[in-house]
Amino acid sequence: MQILVATRKGLFRFERTKPAHWRIATAEFLGDNVSMVLDDARSGITYAALDHGHFGVKLHRCSKGTWEEIAAPAYPPKPEGLEEKDMWGRPLPWSTVRVWALETGGRDEPGTLWCGTIPGGLFKSTDNGSSWQIMKSLWEHPKRRQWMGGGADLPGLHSVLIDPRNSKHVTIAVSTGGIWHTEDGGETWAQRGEGMRADHVPPELTHDPIAQDVHCLAQCQSDPERMWVQHHNGIFVSSDRGRTFTEIKDVRPSVFGFAVVAHPKEPGTAWFVPEIKDEKRIPVDGRLVVNRTRDGGRTFETLTEGLPQSHAYDVVYRHSLALDESGEVLAFGSTTGGLWVSENAGDSWSCLTHTLPPVYCVRFAAA
Amino acid sequence: MPRIEFTPNIQRHVACPPMTVAGTTVAEVLASAFADNPRARAYVLDDQGALRKHMIIFVDGVAIADRTALSDAVGENAVVYVFQSLSGG
Numbered sequence: 001m002q003i004l005v006a007t008r009k010g011l012f013r014f015e016r017t018k019p020a021h022w023r024i025a026t027a028e029f030l031g032d033n034v035s036m037v038l039d040d041a042r043s044g045i046t047y048a049a050l051d052h053g054h055f056g057v058k059l060h061r062c063s064k065g066t067w068e069e070i071a072a073p074a075y076p077p078k079p080e081g082l083e084e085k086d087m088w089g090r091p092l093p094w095s096t097v098r099v100w101a102l103e104t105g106g107r108d109e110p111g112t113l114w115c116g117t118i119p120g121g122l123f124k125s126t127d128n129g130s131s132w133q134i135m136k137s138l139w140e141h142p143k144r145r146q147w148m149g150g151g152a153d154l155p156g157l158h159s160v161l162i163d164p165r166n167s168k169h170v171t172i173a174v175s176t177g178g179i180w181h182t183e184d185g186g187e188t189w190a191q192r193g194e195g196m197r198a199d200h201v202p203p204e205l206t207h208d209p210i211a212q213d214v215h216c217l218a219q220c221q222s223d224p225e226r227m228w229v230q231h232h233n234g235i236f237v238s239s240d241r242g243r244t245f246t247e248i249k250d251v252r253p254s255v256f257g258f259a260v261v262a263h264p265k266e267p268g269t270a271w272f273v274p275e276i277k278d279e280k281r282i283p284v285d286g287r288l289v290v291n292r293t294r295d296g297g298r299t300f301e302t303l304t305e306g307l308p309q310s311h312a313y314d315v316v317y318r319h320s321l322a323l324d325e326s327g328e329v330l331a332f333g334s335t336t337g338g339l340w341v342s343e344n345a346g347d348s349w350s351c352l353t354h355t356l357p358p359v360y361c362v363r364f365a366a367a
Numbered sequence: 368m369p370r371i372e373f374t375p376n377i378q379r380h381v382a383c384p385p386m387t388v389a390g391t392t393v394a395e396v397l398a399s400a401f402a403d404n405p406r407a408r409a410y411v412l413d414d415q416g417a418l419r420k421h422m423i424i425f426v427d428g429v430a431i432a433d434r435t436a437l438s439d440a441v442g443e444n445a446v447v448y449v450f451q452s453l454s455g456g
Contacts, residue, residue: 054452055419
């Protein structure tokens, strides 16, 4: 088993040498901003998205130990005369600013990848990333132009979930723009997410699904009707594949955070990393904790064993909390370069290092 | 013919040796340079063909004015430098 850690200054592979023992096996793209990493268990290929400050976003693919640059998702030509502005009135770039989601298609779709980007375009590849096509049906959806900046200045598509029962059923989430769903492989899209609440907009928009700042969306693999949302305003749970959500309140120490992962087999179990909302965005009282529910959100345990409990200012971004296929092994990385692993579903944690660059994405991979 | 040179920092990603190229505008000069080196294009220009936000191009020492259509004139003996801005690091 490996942990892939994408950071502001490189991609690190941690290798499990024996139970509870991990070491850095490789450090790749050192000095480069690696915004996303993906291991495709179907093919054994690893993908890394690089964000060169000057030279733009690039994608690299590693097969059998050799990296090569491949096509990066590119937006179609902007129609002549089209004026589209961002929330500051500046022209919205029809250009990939960041790769913010990268996922494999279904098990019945070898070679298929999905890529979410800032400023909001969703792309699909059917050839292991050699070429990409923008999902025009979503990009040209009239309501897409209501998406706004949230986690970044521009709208960002950060979550892509493929229903394990039917690969044409895809659910995405946007910050901000709420949750969208297709049941025909992307031919048509519909907004979902009734029941979520946004308190950063006027009252008449509070419950508008398109106004929702979903920070991260997760789905239970064995019960895909169960979805979890870590939202700007709290935690929400769905039992109907994102059509409706129920808010979970009064979770200590905070309902604010960025990341959530769902247990693959237990629909009632999910993990979150709480922070102080929202202008501060640091752990409450300087204590780094993980919250776990095992009863669908009725109660939460605050897990602290092995995590720093004083003067910890680690923020865990939305892609930086990972869970393995068993639901027992978790890992998360922080903005201050910490990386922790638990091999008992979060009951206790081991710090593998606290000297990494800021961590943007953590994934488990086969060795 | 104009001469074009690229920042040394781009070389670790994609080789861009100095070359003489055809063209009377920045757009034409870049098109000539990228014709035999298509991978370099996306390092300099964005998805719409405009100059990337944190790149800068000088023609005979003067920063170009048109970063979108790249219509600035390039003289027959001009030197075009493709650099990175100090911003964007």
